[in-house]
Amino acid sequence: MRFVPANCLRTGQVLASDLVLNKNRILIGKNVRLNEALIGSINAFGFQGVYIDDEISEDLRIANVISDELKTKAKREVRTMFASVETPSGKRGVRNIDTLKDVVTNIVEEVIYNRQAIVNVVDIRSYDDYTYSHSLNVAVIASVLGGVLNLSRKDLNELVTGALVHDIGKVFIDKNIINKVSRLxxxxxxxxxxxxxxxxxxxxxxSKISEASKIAVLTHHERFDGYGYPAGLKGEEIPLFGRIICVADVYDALVSDRPYRRAMLPSDAMEYIMSGYGTMFDPDIVDAFTKRIAPYPVGTCVRLSSGVIGIVVGNYEHSRLRPIIRVIDEGRLTSTYIDLAEDYSTLNTTIVEIVNI
Ligand SMILES: [Fe+2]
Incomplete structure (x- = not known):
């Protein structure tokens, strides 16, 4: 299977997994062949894209850092948590913190278990559940980065808790401003x-949320060069969790469709993160980031400088920009592979663009 952006879907393509709306309602089931009307609904519901099964992606397995079951459970708990703030009883604090703690433990366990997996953040989500998917993605990316930085399990738990609630304060801001399409x-x-x-x-x-998690929420918009908010802290004055969540937050926002702009490609978003090395972001965290986040995730179709078109079938930790490509010829998968990292005959070959097939 492979991920296809919503605006590139074509009739006849077959869904590789159920397309689920909020409250677990299935919009379109697995194995359904898409027609004009269904593609229209996918776009109308604001899905960024879907996973499809086709000939060129038949042998591809997308290795998720966390399972679909955990993803669904985590989004449900984050949604409950945000909703609880908006009710009168929410004044007592995050109501479902005990169930949320289970989700946190599960995320950390799965991320540690899949520590070799390269993270592909592009995901299936619609505008409506942006806040919940975003909170979860930031938590997953943050825990992956925390893993590269060798944080203890206790620290990872506190980091993930902070990441899941990092934007909870947005509940108190006027929704018309949060969702505004034009410039603020x-x-x-x-x-x-x-x-x-x-x-x-x-x-x-x-009292059930640690001090470190709370400080992470407070400092996730501080910048390494001191130009962030609310306090304008600089460098290591910003606690580590705030510095980690900052990178995870910016990256996930860039690769997401927003009401005011389309999603950036993972490779472009990675360049943006790299451009903030030592200014917007802590350089050590950018280094950790480039080790584990894939600019060309498995399933991406690319054109090489040699003119060849292929699909990414593998990534190397030591050479993120140089994946393994399986060549596609006239729309058909061939048995030819190009290993941009290990095959010296490809030294002069580069990826020039991402293509939609
Ligand atoms: Fe934020």
Whole structure:
């Protein structure tokens, strides 16, 4: 199977997995052949793309860092948590923190178990559940980065807890501003920027959330060069969890469709992160990031400088920009592989663009 962006879907393509709406309602089932109307619904519901099964991706296995079951459970708990803040009883703090702790433990266990997996963050989600998917993706990326940085299991648990609730303060900001399509005014921007402190204030008295997780919420928009908010902390004045969540947060936002712009390609988003090396982001965390996040995830179709088109079938940790490609000729998969990292005859060959087949 492979991921195809919603705007590149064609009639006749076959869904590789159920397309699920909020509350676990299935919009389109696995193995259904897409027609114009179904592609229309996929776009109308705001899905960024879907996994399809076709000839060129028949042998591809997408190795997820966390299982689909855990993903569904985690999104449900994050949704419950955000909803609990908006009810009067929410004043007591995050209501489902005990079930959330189970989710945190499961995420850390699965990320440790799959520690060799290269992360492909592009995922199936619609606009409606952006907040929940984003919270979960940030938690997964943060724990992967924490793993590269050799954090202890206790630290990883606290980091993931902070990541899951990092944007909880947005519940207190006017939704019209949060979802605004056009450019924010100066005052609106100032208002949005209150969310990290509001989130911190909200969880401050919750004794089941550690101090480190709370501080992570407060500091996830600080920048390494001191130009972030709310306090303008600089370098290692920013606690480590805030520095990690900052990178995870920016990357996941860039590869997501937003009401005001389309998603960036993973390779372009990675370049953006690399461009913030030592300015916006902690260089050690950018290094950890480039080790484990794939700019060309398995299933991506690419054109090489030699003119060859192929599908990415493997990635190397030591050479993220140079994956293994299986050649596609006239729309058909061939038995020819090009190993951009290990085969010296390809030294002068580069990936020039991502193509949609
Ligand atoms: Fe935020």
């Amino acid at each position: 005014t100066h005052d609106e921007l100032e208002d949005v920027r209150r969310h990290s402190r509001l989130g911190y204030d909200y969880i401050l008295t919750n």
